[in-house]
Amino acid sequence: MVAFSMLLPAMSLAGGLKGKVTTSKEFMEAFIEGADGSGQQKVDFYWQVENGVLPIMPPPLDIDERVGIALFRKDGKVASGFLPEHPEIHGASIVPRTIVAPPKTTLKFHNTDPFVHELYSEDLGKLFEPELQSTQQTRQVQFNNPGLYVIQCAMTPHLEGYVVIVPGVVAFANPADDGSFLFEDLEPGDYVVKFYFDGQEIASQEATVVESEKEKDYAEVEVELPAPPESGSGDAQTDEKAGGSESGDEKEKGEGK
Numbered sequence: 075m076v077a078f079s080m081l082l083p084a085m086s087l088a089g090g091l092k093g094k095v096t097t098s099k100e101f102m103e104a105f106i107e108g109a110d111g112s113g114q115q116k117v118d119f120y121w122q123v124e125n126g127v128l129p130i131m132p133p134p135l136d137i138d139e140r141v142g143i144a145l146f147r148k149d150g151k152v153a154s155g156f157l158p159e160h161p162e163i164h165g166a167s168i169v170p171r172t173i174v175a176p177p178k179t180t181l182k183f184h185n186t187d188p189f190v191h192e193l194y195s196e197d198l199g200k201l202f203e204p205e206l207q208s209t210q211q212t213r214q215v216q217f218n219n220p221g222l223y224v225i226q227c228a229m230t231p232h233l234e235g236y237v238v239i240v241p242g243v244v245a246f247a248n249p250a251d252d253g254s255f256l257f258e259d260l261e262p263g264d265y266v267v268k269f270y271f272d273g274q275e276i277a278s279q280e281a282t283v284v285e286s287e288k289e290k291d292y293a294e295v296e297v298e299l300p301a302p303p304e305s306g307s308g309d310a311q312t313d314e315k316a317g318g319s320e321s322g323d324e325k326e327k328g329e330g331k
Contacts, residue, residue, distance in 0.1 A: 088259040089283035091292060093296055094295075095137070095298075096299070098300055101298075138251045141269060142247075142270040147265055148264040148266055148280070153244045153245070159248065163186060163227075166233055168233060170248045172272060173237050176241060180217075187209060189209065191227050192205060192227055194226060195226065197223045198223060220240055223236070244265070261283070266280055266281075
């Protein structure tokens with residue numbers, strides 16, 4: 075009997091990227107105290123008016139909700155099958171507060187609050203007008219064109235969220251409450267990691283993802299966020315440029331994220 079041996083090629087493991095985002099002293103001063111050192115609060119109160127639901131209170135910094143992390147390939151290659159982070163209306167807030175996605179992304183806004191909301195976006199005009207949304211009801215909206223879209227609620231004026239539509243987004247994530255984040259199963263190559271706060275890009279860093287034949291290798295990124303830009307400095311969209319769409323037939327009850 076003749077024994078045959080075959081050399082099998084080593085299996086390569088897909089790479090990944092992990093990191094941590096922290097806030098600088100300048101960030102916190104701009105967010106709460108004001109960068110001029112006067113000690114006066116620079117931003118308005120989180121809830122600016124009495125709404126009958128929650129009391130007026132200072133703005134919290136929930137880094138896991140207010141910071142969005144988007145991944146781009148330096149060569150411009152776009153991965154197929156992008157999976158968006160669908161927002162949830164919870165605690166009279168949109169969670170996560172910032173979402174970054176490529177053009178023609180459909181987002182589902184699911185209301186888990188025990189009361190009615192009325193979401194709208196002036197940046198989408200007639201394509202996303204105020205409409206009552208009961209508890210456990212989902213409202214589906216497509217964002218076609220690049221830009222910053224501010225989401226508000228006619229029932230709870232303090233509620234605000236941000237959808238950033240940018241070509242070339244490979245993946246998106248929100249950090250954990252300790253600032254850590256992870257992207258798994260990435261193709262080898264050079265990437266740019268961009269960090270957004272309340273819809274505005276405030277930092278970026280490059281990283282190289284490699285594949286390994288023994289164990290998964292992770293590129294590592296650590297970023298300290300600088301002072302955020304003034305709110306409202308994004309590019310608003312007009313009805314003609316926004317290119318969003320909504321179908322009343324797409325609203326569903328009892329559908330989760």
